[in-house]
Amino acid sequence: MTSVSTPADRRDLRTLPKAHLHLHFTGAMRHETLLELATRDGIRLPEQLVSDWPPTLSAADEKGWFRFQRLYDVARSVLRTEADIRRLVMEVAEDDVRDGGRWLEIQVDPSGYAAKFGGITAFTDLVLSAVADAERETGLGIAVIIASNRTRHPLDARTLARLASQYVDRGVVGFGLSNDERRGRTEEFDHAFKIAERAGLRLMPHGGELRGPEHIRTVLHRLHATRLGHGVRAAEDPALLDEIVRAGVALEVCPTSNVSLGVYSDLTSVPLPQLLEAGATVALGADDPLLFGSRLAAQYATMRAAHELSDETLADLARMSITASTAPESTKKGLLAEVDDWLEKPSESTEPQS
Template sequence: MGDSGGGRPVATLPKAHLHLHFTGSMRHGTLLELAERDGILLPDALVEDWPPQLSAADEKGWFRFQRLYDVARSVLRTEDDVRRLVREAAEDDVADGGRWLEIQVDPSGYAARFGGITAFTDLVLDAVRDASARTGLGMAVVIAANRTRHPLDARTLARLAAQYVGRGVVGFGLSNDERRGTTTEFAPAFRIAERAGLMLAPHGGELLGPEHVRTCLDALGADRLGHGVRVAEDPALLDRVVASGVPLEVCPVSNVALGVYSDLTSVPLPSLLEAGATVALGADDPLLFGSRLAGQYATMRAAHDLDDCTLAELARMSVRASRAPDGLKAEVLRDVDAWLAESPV
C-alpha cells in the first residue's frame, strides 16, 4: 500500500462530501458579485472582514451567524443564480478531490422567490443534474427541515422529499440551532421520510452534547448524524453509535468557528476514530467558515498529526457512509487505494 507517512496531497485524495449546506456552499466572490449586481449592501463581516468572526456559544452569536446566512441567501434572485451556485459548488468539490456530493437544502427558505417549495426543488434537482453532467461529480440532494419553524412545516417537507425518492433526493435532515425547538416534535416528519426509504440525517451533537445525540437516535431514528462530534463526551453512547454503524458528519473548521472547541487540536477526531466510529469530514458552510472540503482533511492532518493511511480511511468512510450508487462507491474506493499506493511527496 506504500508508505503511510504524510505528504500526499489531500486535494487529490478521492472522497465524498456529506455535509454541505446550499447557500453556505456559495463562493465568496460570487456573493460579492451578485450583491453588487442588485445593489445589496453586505455587512462588513461578509466583505472586508471575511471570513467572519463567529461564535454560537450564546444566542446572540447564533443570531449573528443566522443573519449573515440570511443575507447571503438574499442574493440568489434568479434561476441562473441557483444554477451557478450548484455548478460552482460541484467545481469546488472536484478541485478538492470530491467524487460524490450530497448537498443539503431547505426549500422553504427559497419558496417565496422561486414559486413555492416544489418549483424550487425541481429547479435545484435540475441544476444538480446539469452540474453533475458538466463536472463529472456524482451528486444528490438532502432536503432538510428547519427546527426553528413549526414541526408541521417539517412534515410538509418530508412529504415533498418522499415525492423525489429515486429522482435525486436521498435523505431528509433537520438543521439550524439545535438548542431551539423540541426535537421529539419532529419525529412524525422523520417517520414520513423513513417510510419513503429516505436516509435520516438530523443535526445533533454539536451545539448540544451527547444527550441530544441520544434523542436524535431514539426519537428520530437517525441513520447518520449531522455533526455528532460531541458523542465523544459519553463513551457508552459512543459505543452504541459505533455498534449501530451510525456515521458522523464531522465539520472541524465550523466546530471551532462556532466556539464548540477552542482550536482544531481540541476537535476529538482521534477519540472517535480510536473508538471505531465512522467519520465523514464535511465543510458545512464554506461561505461563512472560509474552508472547503480538502481544508477539513488538511487541518485535521496538521492538528492531530494524521498519517496518510488515516486520511485514506477517512475518505473511505465518507464514501461508505454516502448514498452513492454501489458502482461509484467501488470505483472511488479503488482510487483511494491508488492514492495511498503513490509515493509520498
C-alpha cells in the first residue's frame, strides 16, 4: 500500500540510490550535446529539437509516432565518430550518478548505427568499450541490452539475438524489442527471443504502453518476457496484473514519456498506485530524456508530486529497481543497504527538475 507524503517527510531524491532499467541509447543524449554536435557538422535540426525543446509529442496515431521517430532519427544522425559514442556514454553515466543512479542498463539497436561504425559487431564492441571507460570513471555499474526493432523484418531480430548471444558475460545482459508496438506482429519475433533465451539472456521486450492488456499477454506468452518495457497498461486488467505479479515480471514504468506520448492525459493519471497496490514490481525509468526533457530522479519527483508518495514508498520503488536489475547479487545487497541508509537520514527536500 502506498503512503502519503508530507513536507517534513521529503528527502532529496537525487541522493536516493536506484537502478535505471529503461533508457534508450540516442534518447539518453544531453540536449546541449545534440546542439553542439549538430553545429560542428552543419546539421540542421528541426525547431522541435532547438528552440521548441522539449518537443510537443503525441503517439495517439501513426502519424504522431512517425513524427516522434523522425526526431529520434535526426538526433542519431549527429553521432558520427567514435569519440561521439564515447562522449554520449560518459555523459549518460555522469547524469545517472548525479541523479542517484548506482546501476544502469542501457538499450541499443546496433543496426541503427552499423553503417557509420563498421557493422553491428564493431559498433557493439565500441559501445562496450565506452561502457567500460565510463564505469571506471564514474563508478556506475553499466550493462547493455541489445534491442531489435519491431518495424523491421523478424529475420533482422534473429541476427541481433545471435549478436547479443555472443556477448553473454561480456556486458550484454538482455534482449529487447522496441519501437511502435502497433507495428508488426509480435508473435513473429518469437524465434529471435528463443535464441536469446537459450543463450541465457534476460528477455525485455516493450509492451503495454501504446497497446493494452491483450498485447501484453502476447508479449508474455509468446516472447516469454522476464521484464516488460513499460507494461503500465496492465493496470486495466486485474487478472492480467495478477498474472504478472505471480510470474515476478517487473514493469519498467516511464511516467513522463507516458504523458508526453498521450498514453495518459497527465501525471496523476499514470496508474502507479494501482500497480503497487496489486503487488507489482515497478522500476521507474526515463526512456528518452532527449525527447521528453526529464531524467531519472525527475521520474521519482513527478510521481511523488502526482500521487503524494511518501519517502518509504519511494524507497520501495528504488529497492524494486535494484532487485529487478541484472546487477550481481553482491551489488544488489550493497545498494539495498544504501537505500536503508537514505531513509534513516533526516529530510532535506530539493526536487530534481529534469
